[in-house]
Amino acid sequence: MLALILESPERLWWSFVLLVPLLIHLLRRRHYHQHGWAAMEFVVRAMQEKSQKARLQRLVLMIVRVFILALFLLAVSSPQSGVSKFDVDNISSGTHYVFILDASYSMGTIDQVSGDSAFEIAKQEAFELLHRLPPGDVVSVLTIGDFERWVIESPANDFQEVVVAIDEIELQVGGGNVKTVLESTADLILESRQAHPDLLHSHVMVFTDLEQNVWTGLVGEESEDGSPLKRLKELGQVSVVGCQVDPRSNLALKSLTCSYPQGAFAKDVVVMAEVECYYQEEAASPGISWYVDNQFIRRDELEIQQGQLSTISLPLNNLDSGSHQVEARLDDDSLAIDNSRWIVFDSPAK
Template identity: 30%
Template sequence: MLVTLNVSKLLSPLPLAAWTFGSSGMLLWGFAALLPIVIHLWSRRKYQRVSWAAMDYLLSAVQKHARRIRLEQWLLLSLRVLILLLLALALADPMISWFARPGGASQGEPRRHFVLVIDGSFSMGAEQDGVTRFEVAKGVAEKWIRSARQGDGFTLVMMTNPPQIVIRAPAFDVEDVVRELKDLQLPHGMASLEAMVTELEQLVEQVRRDQPRLEETVIGVFTDLGETTWKGVADRRLAERLEQLAKNSQFQVVDVGRPEIVNVAITRCQLKPDWITVRQEVPWEAEIRNYSKRAITGQRIDFWVDGQRVHQQSVDLEPGSQVTVGHR
């Protein structure tokens, strides 16, 4: 009689764990666990035995309990070594994530490293229906996270100037990644595309060295493609670096900008004369620019002095156009 055993079915319910370290270099402090052993061996060589007749009775009593004393000494030494090892482990910031063993449709598929980049530039604060572009970007990124396969790892980057690495070592717990994503706050500052590309190059290379089992890299940049941030793609060297990233990974730019949102800004406001005197009328001049992709008719411009509106006028703005308004 031939008996066959399907090992894959027996192993499939067992959980797998991914154990990574936030600061793997701190594991070198584990060598400090050798100090108690060295001190113990050194102290044994330090003392010399000298026969003394008056101590014979005490030695005989000690010999009765020698095994217990030796056991206590070994336990104390082991405890000292264990404390130092645990200290080194804690300094290394261990992170362990449990997930089910992949099976079925996902069996044999490569594990992926997702790099999620959230644009943190000022324009991401633009609202429509009470929802900012920044919140839209986080919502789309969350869908990416929840649609990933078991065993995929995630790192999280905020595109600011300089970029902020929120999750550097790949995390494998979906809920932990979503929690970090939801906790992100818009910093209301500038973003640097070149600095982000540099950070991505270093991050992807580091993860490929530390986590070789993550065979594929998927980079998702969630942005409104603001002109101030993305004008750097006109630079040939930066464009080549972006192309290289796209060759070595799946590089996707997700546009969360909404062209119907009005984006009008005051780009310059100043006094026309170089100097002023008392009781003199002072003319003001301001430049208004339309960053929207549609024409704006009847845009109202208000001039305020000391909390009081002193002048009001309306202007028409074509897409990308700029007008100069003034008041005396």
């Protein structure tokens, strides 16, 4: 049900001004004394028809004036729209929400249907939940990534501020460890309860794609004493919001190395790329492109299946002596952050 919230309801006392158009309408009515005059009867009939039209016009004018004044009063009362529910959930129960957004690199994976990344989906899920929270609840925000970062540590009740803060979170270039993040979350909840005794409940919500690189350190420890997940369940509720996507394909360059097959002072150099396939369409023919000193050299097609590792070599002969840079680039796929690597090495004299 649509509700209208007025930030300045005291200004509605000005509603008496809505009587002004009515008073003007009544005062401008003219009263006539009627005198019989046979010669003017036809004129009277014509004036009666004109008078009915004039009264209708004055009535419409009065209604328009009242409507304009009512809109003005509503505007100065600072109205806000919102969703009202006849439900106890719409009344704050003193809940401290902790939003944990997975910002590790895998969250950049793009869905082949919607074109949205898992990270964008996670943010949207958080925004929708914020929209449903009743006034009085508070929110903290933390990220999972190379380094944990409190986006909002002190519990905030300004949901618009929380929305802006979440929107400004950027994807990180590495993985993460959810275990250390949950430990920090448990500590924050305890500190917040000491500082704010009215925060009787806590609800931790993790927005993640559930990739193993984040959850590895927590698997199998849920029931152990001292486990951060067990601590959080004792303090309140823990929920995981799955933000998985359906990628078109995802290959990753795991490493890029070089070797000197004929010895450190030989002229031949071999660069080797290790590629892992996470997802792969059956009809796809992925490839890897090689660049030496920013010049394209060649593209090799990969014969690799989902779940496999493959090594591709680039032999280089007769390079000029000195430092050289080699870049390997995989074809575009659903996760761009792990598609390229660089290596710099020295070539011996010829």
